[in-house]
Amino acid sequence: MDLIHIRDLRVLTVIGALPHEQEQAQPIRVDLDLHVDLTEAGISDELDDTVNYGLVADEIAAMAADNKFVLLERLADEIARNTLRFDRVEAVDVTVTKLRPPVPTALESTAVTLHRRRSDVDIPMLRPHEAIIALGSNLGDREGFLRLAVDSLDRVVAQSQVFETAPVGGPEQGAYLNMVVKIETALDPFALLRRCQRIEANAARQRVVHWGPRTLDLDVLFYDDVTISSPELLVPHPRIFERRFVLTPLEEVAPERCPDGWRDTLPPDEVTPRGQLRR
Numbered sequence: 453m454d455l456i457h458i459r460d461l462r463v464l465t466v467i468g469a470l471p472h473e474q475e476q477a478q479p480i481r482v483d484l485d486l487h488v489d490l491t492e493a494g495i496s497d498e499l500d501d502t503v504n505y506g507l508v509a510d511e512i513a514a515m516a517a518d519n520k521f522v523l524l525e526r527l528a529d530e531i532a533r534n535t536l537r538f539d540r541v542e543a544v545d546v547t548v549t550k551l552r553p554p555v556p557t558a559l560e561s562t563a564v565t566l567h568r569r570r571s572d573v574d575i576p577m578l579r580p581h582e583a584i585i586a587l588g589s590n591l592g593d594r595e596g597f598l599r600l601a602v603d604s605l606d607r608v609v610a611q612s613q614v615f616e617t618a619p620v621g622g623p624e625q626g627a628y629l630n631m632v633v634k635i636e637t638a639l640d641p642f643a644l645l646r647r648c649q650r651i652e653a654n655a656a657r658q659r660v661v662h663w664g665p666r667t668l669d670l671d672v673l674f675y676d677d678v679t680i681s682s683p684e685l686l687v688p689h690p691r692i693f694e695r696r697f698v699l700t701p702l703e704e705v706a707p708e709r710c711p712d713g714w715r716d717t718l719p720p721d722e723v724t725p726r727g728q729l730r731r
């Protein structure tokens with residue numbers, strides 16, 4: 453089988469069996485050989501006929517940043533699984549190297565290498581989850597921040613148009629742009645929340661005033677049909693059904709999630725369609 457090599461990918465993750473290693477992320481080197489049939493790409497010169505190694509690298513870096521591990525073996529296995537989510541990857545060799553192993557004996561580095569074939573990975577791990585996310589922005593380049601979010605989220609499979617909405621609650625502030633996207637993701641709900649928070653941070657979001665103006669706000673509305681009630685994460689999001697600025701775009705991507713007759717029962721907040729997000 454042909455190979456695509458990714459060499460010396462540096463990721464930051466929390467990993468290690470010693471207590472202090474669980475307190476701070478450390479750099480890990482990742483080397484990958486992706487086993488892919490490159491016959492078509494060699495002729496067509498089209499990215500669609502191969503595996504985009506940039507996306508693979510992004511996926512691995514994000515997964516590593518969003519999770520914690522004890523063993524290099526576990527990290528390597530998770531990287532292999534994430535890589536095999538790319539349809540064309542038939543098998544993968546992955547080496548993860550700890551660059552600063554905290555052992556008393558002098559040594560340069562420690563590493564683990566795994567080989568995984570598509571058939572080794574159990575199917576449930578490969579089946580994506582459906583999550584629905586609400587996006588809002590009322591500061592700065594509002595449409596640009598929505599675009600940043602849509603482009604940063606894992607596999608968007610449906611997106612509503614953009615709505616201009618009057619602010620609901622909080623201090624006096626400018627109008628919002630709101631929209632809703634449906635994604636397929638391999639992240640668990642908590643990792644998805646952390647991913648959303650990282651995207652908000654990339655949009656220079658600062659939490660200052662409760663319900664105050666923000667460059668970008670991402671709320672996890674639904675995750676499959678799961679209910680979660682933890683201090684950091686409530687799913688379904690508890691305020692969906694009182695918000696026209698959520699239900700109006702939600703109805704475009706997942707009408708089955710909207711209660712019957714909601715348009716007649718909610719107070720008439722201003723929600724104006726502005727068309728599809730411009731690229």
Ligand SMILES: Nc1ncnc2c1ncn2[C@@H]1O[C@H](COP(=O)(O)OP(=O)(O)OP(=O)(O)O)[C@@H](O)[C@H]1O
Nearest residue numbers: 662663669670671672673684685686687688689691
């Ligand atoms: N489903 C969820 N999606 C996003 N954040 C959530 C969810 N459930 C709980 N949270 C928690 O809410 C906290 C506050 O989030 P944030 O400041 O964005 O609230 P908000 O967007 O101003 O208000 P609202 O939740 O009413 O939209 C986050 O730190 C997060 O841990």
Ligand SMILES: Nc1nc2c(c(=O)[nH]1)N=C(CO)CN2
Nearest residue numbers: 588617618619620628663697
């Ligand atoms: N129109 C509108 N109002 C809001 C919004 C929002 O996204 N759109 N978000 C809030 C807190 O998340 C509070 N108020």
